[in-house]
Amino acid sequence: MGNPLRFLPSCFTAGDRKSEISKGNEKQARIQHPAALPEEICRQFSLTEIQAATNNFHPKSLIGKYGFGKVYKGIVDGGNLAAIKRFSPLTALGPDECRTEVQLLCQLRHEHLVSLLGFCNDKDGMILVCKFMRNGALLHHLYGSDYNPLPWKRRLKICIGAARGLHYLHTGVKHAVIHCDVNSGNILLNDKWVSKLSDFTLSKVRSQPSYSSTSKALKKIDSRLVGTASYVDPKHNKGCELSEKCDVYSFGVVLFEVLCARPVVDPTLDEDEKFLVHWVRRCIGEGTIYNIIDPYLMGRIAPGCFKIFVDIAYRCTSEKGDTRPDVGEVELMLELALEMQEKADSELVNAATNSFHRKSLLAEAFFGKVFKGIVDDGNFVAVKRINLDSGREALDEFQNEVQMLCQLRHQHLVSLIGYCNDKDEKILIYEFMENGSLRDHLYGCNYDPLPWKQRLEICIGAARGLHYLHTGAKHAVIHRDVNSTNILLDDKWVSKLSNFGLSKMRSQPSYSSTSKPLKRIDSRVAGTVGYMDPEYGIGGGLSEKCDVYSFGVVLFEVLCARKVIDGRLDNHEANLATWVHRCIGEGTIYNIIDPHLKGRIAPECFTIFVDIAYCCINLMGDRRPDMGEVTLMLELAMEMQEKADSQMRDHDPHGECKYGKVAFCIPVSDHD
Numbered sequence: 001m002g003n004p005l006r007f008l009p010s011c012f013t014a015g016d017r018k019s020e021i022s023k024g025n026e027k028q029a030r031i032q033h034p035a036a037l038p039e040e041i042c043r044q045f046s047l048t049e050i051q052a053a054t055n056n057f058h059p060k061s062l063i064g065k066y067g068f069g070k071v072y073k074g075i076v077d078g079g080n081l082a083a084i085k086r087f088s089p090l091t092a093l094g095p096d097e098c099r100t101e102v103q104l105l106c107q108l109r110h111e112h113l114v115s116l117l118g119f120c121n122d123k124d125g126m127i128l129v130c131k132f133m134r135n136g137a138l139l140h141h142l143y144g145s146d147y148n149p150l151p152w153k154r155r156l157k158i159c160i161g162a163a164r165g166l167h168y169l170h171t172g173v174k175h176a177v178i179h180c181d182v183n184s185g186n187i188l189l190n191d192k193w194v195s196k197l198s199d200f201t202l203s204k205v206r207s208q209p210s211y212s213s214t215s216k217a218l219k220k221i222d223s224r225l226v227g228t229a230s231y232v233d234p235k236h237n238k239g240c241e242l243s244e245k246c247d248v249y250s251f252g253v254v255l256f257e258v259l260c261a262r263p264v265v266d267p268t269l270d271e272d273e274k275f276l277v278h279w280v281r282r283c284i285g286e287g288t289i290y291n292i293i294d295p296y297l298m299g300r301i302a303p304g305c306f307k308i309f310v311d312i313a314y315r316c317t318s319e320k321g322d323t324r325p326d327v328g329e330v331e332l333m334l335e336l337a338l339e340m341q342e343k344a345d346s347e348l349v350n351a352a353t354n355s356f357h358r359k360s361l362l363a364e365a366f367f368g369k370v371f372k373g374i375v376d377d378g379n380f381v382a383v384k385r386i387n388l389d390s391g392r393e394a395l396d397e398f399q400n401e402v403q404m405l406c407q408l409r410h411q412h413l414v415s416l417i418g419y420c421n422d423k424d425e426k427i428l429i430y431e432f433m434e435n436g437s438l439r440d441h442l443y444g445c446n447y448d449p450l451p452w453k454q455r456l457e458i459c460i461g462a463a464r465g466l467h468y469l470h471t472g473a474k475h476a477v478i479h480r481d482v483n484s485t486n487i488l489l490d491d492k493w494v495s496k497l498s499n500f501g502l503s504k505m506r507s508q509p510s511y512s513s514t515s516k517p518l519k520r521i522d523s524r525v526a527g528t529v530g531y532m533d534p535e536y537g538i539g540g541g542l543s544e545k546c547d548v549y550s551f552g553v554v555l556f557e558v559l560c561a562r563k564v565i566d567g568r569l570d571n572h573e574a575n576l577a578t579w580v581h582r583c584i585g586e587g588t589i590y591n592i593i594d595p596h597l598k599g600r601i602a603p604e605c606f607t608i609f610v611d612i613a614y615c616c617i618n619l620m621g622d623r624r625p626d627m628g629e630v631t632l633m634l635e636l637a638m639e640m641q642e643k644a645d646s647q648m649r650d651h652d653p654h655g656e657c658k659y660g661k662v663a664f665c666i667p668v669s670d671h672d
Contacts, residue, residue: 042106043118081132087125101200112165114198135189142261149296161195163331170244176206182250183231230264245321252316261294302344308337345420380432397501404500412465414498435489442561449596460634461495467627470544476506482550483531502526530564545621552616561594599658602644608637
C-alpha cells in the first residue's frame with residue numbers, strides 16, 4: 001500500500017475522544033412532540049433584530065440557497081456570528097416541518113448537534129438563528145470546491161463526531177429522534193473542525209421511549225418518504241416503514257463518500273460507476289475497493305484502520321435493515337479504526353527515528369526535540385517530539401501547528417506529512433529540509449557565506465509564503481514568529497516558512513473587494529525578541545503588519561549577517577533594527593553590511609532592497625507595506641541585480657562583477 005509513513009495524515013484534533021452517550025453518562029432529555037413553538041425555552045427574535053443582523057437580508061450576507069429557502073451570515077447580540085436560515089413561503093415544507101426543527105433544536109443539546117440560538121416566527125416564513133459553523137459543510141471539503149484535501153485522521157474524527165450526534169438522537173433522549181436526512185451537506189464543521197448534525201426539518205420523534213431493558217428492536221414508524229434521494233434507505237424507498245436503521249444506511253453512504261471523495265450520484269460516469277454505494281459494494285466484492293478511494297488518501301491509511309472502516313460502512317449500507325448495526329456500534333468501530341491508525345502512526349515514527357536514538361537528534365529546545373528520520377523508500381523526514389512536561393503552552397502550540405498546516409498548502413511553506421496524538425506521545429512529522437535554517441547560513445556556523453543572489457532568492461521565497469498566509473488562504477493567517485530560524489531551506493535552497501505554533505487565523509476572509517485594512521486581532525503578545533513589532537509589543541494589537549515588521553528585520557539580518565540582538569555590542573548597536581534605523585538616517589548603512597557582500601551588490605538593487613526593508617520596520621504599522629508589495633519589490637531588486645550583472649559580464653566576460661560603495665540615506669522623517 002505504498003510508503004507506510006505516508007499514511008501519517010496531518011489533522012487537527014478537536015479534543016479528547018469521549019462517548020458519553022455510549023457510556024450512558026448523559027441524562028435522558030425529554031422531547032416533546034412539535035405541536036407549538038417553544039417560546040418559553042428558546043429565545044424568540046423579532047424581525048427587526050433579524051433584519052439588523054443580516055443588513056436587511058442583503059445579498060452580501062447570503063451564504064447559501066437551498067430548497068427550503070436561504071441562509072444568511074449575520075451578527076447577533078453585539079458580535080456573535082450566526083447562520084440565519086429563512087424558510088421560503090413557497091417551499092414544499094409546511095409549517096409543521098418548520099416547527100419541527102425549532103422544537104427539536106430547542107430541546108436537544110449535544111456537542112455534535114448544531115446549536116440553535118433562537119427563532120423568529122415571521123408571517124412570511126419561519127426564521128432560525130443557529131451558531132455559525134465557520135468551516136461549512138463536510139460535502140464542500142470532499143469535492144466540488146478548491147479546498148485542500150482533508151487528511152485521513154481529520155475525516156475519521158469528523159465521522160466519529162457525526163456518529164456520536166446520531167447516536168444521541170437515537171438513544172440519548174427519552175423519545176428517539178430519527179433524523180431522516182443524514183448526508184454530507186448536513187454535517188457541518190466549526191472552527192475547530194468539530195462535526196455537528198444539522199437540518200432537522202424532516203426529523204421524526206418516536207411516541208415510545210428510545211431506551212429499553214430488552215434487546216428487541218423498537219417498533220417501526222409509518223411515515224411518508226423523506227430524505228435526500230441518493231442517501232435514502234432503498235427499503236424505505238420501496239415503501240417500507242421508517243426506523244433508526246434508515247439513518248444508519250444514510251450514514252454508511254456518507255462514510256463511503258468520505259473515503260472516495262466523490263458525489264454519491266455522478267451522471268458523468270458509466271452506468272456501473274454512477275451510483276457510489278452500488279459501485280463501492282461491487283468493488284468490495286471483487287477486492288478492488290482500494291483502487292477507487294480518494295487518490296490523496298492512497299498510502300496514508302493504515303491497513304488495520306482501512307479494514308475496520310470499510311467493513312462498518314459496508315454493513316451500514318446493507319439492503320436488509322435488520323442486518324445493519326445500530327449507530328452505537330458504528331461509533332465504537334470508528335473509534336477503533338482511529339485507534340488502529342494512531343497505533344500504526346506511532347510504530348512508524350519509532351521505526352523512522354530508530355526509537356528516537358541520540359544519533360538521530362537534530363535539535364533540542366524547551367518544547368522538545370527534533371530528530372532526523374528515514375522511511376522505507378529512503379526519504380528523510382524531520383520528527384518533532386513534544387516534551388509533555390513543558391506545560392499546557394507546548395500542547396496548545398502542537399494543536400495549533402497541526403490545525404494550521406492541515407489547511408495550508410504552498411511551495412514556500414514547510415509540509416506537515418503527519419502527526420501522532422496519542423495520550424502519552426505528541427509528534428509532528430515534516431518534510432526534511434536538507435540545508436537547515438537561514439540563520440545557520442548567516443552567522444554562528446562554519447558554512448560558506450551565501451552569495452547575494454541566493455540570499456535574494458531565499459527572501460523572495462519567504463515573502464511569497466508569507467503573502468500566501470495573509471491573502472491566499474480562505475482565512476488570513478498571521479504567523480506571529482517570523483525569524484531567520486523559522487525560514488528553512490531544502491536541498492535546492494528553496495525557502496519555506498515553518499513553526500506555526502503561535503500563528504493566528506482570522507475569523508473573516510483574507511480577501512476583500514475593498515482596499516481597507518482588515519480589523520486587528522486582539523491576542524496575547526507572542527514572538528521572538530528582536531523580531532517582534534514594537535507597536536504590537538506595547539499593546540497595539542495583532543495584524544498582518546506585525547509579520548511585515550518581523551520580515552523587515554530578517555531582511556536586514558540577511559544584509560548584515562549578524563544577530564538581531566547581540567549583547568556583546570555597545571547599547572546603540574546591540575539591537576539590529578534600532579542600529580539600522582540610525583545608520584540609514586546618517587547615510588552609513590553600507591558600512592554595516594556583511595563584509596562578504598561589499599562590492600557584490602548592484603547599486604540599484606541595494607537601494608530597492610534597503611528601501612523596502614526599511615519600510616517594513618517602520619515603527620507605525622499602518623505605514624508599512626503589505627507582503628504583496630514587499631514581494632514585488634524584492635523581485636524588482638533581483639531584476640536590477642541580474643541586469644547589472646549581465647551588463648558587467650558584457651563589458652568584461654571573464655572578470656568578477658564588482659560594484660562600488662553605495663551611498664544611501666533616507667531622512668528619518670520620511671519613514672518615521
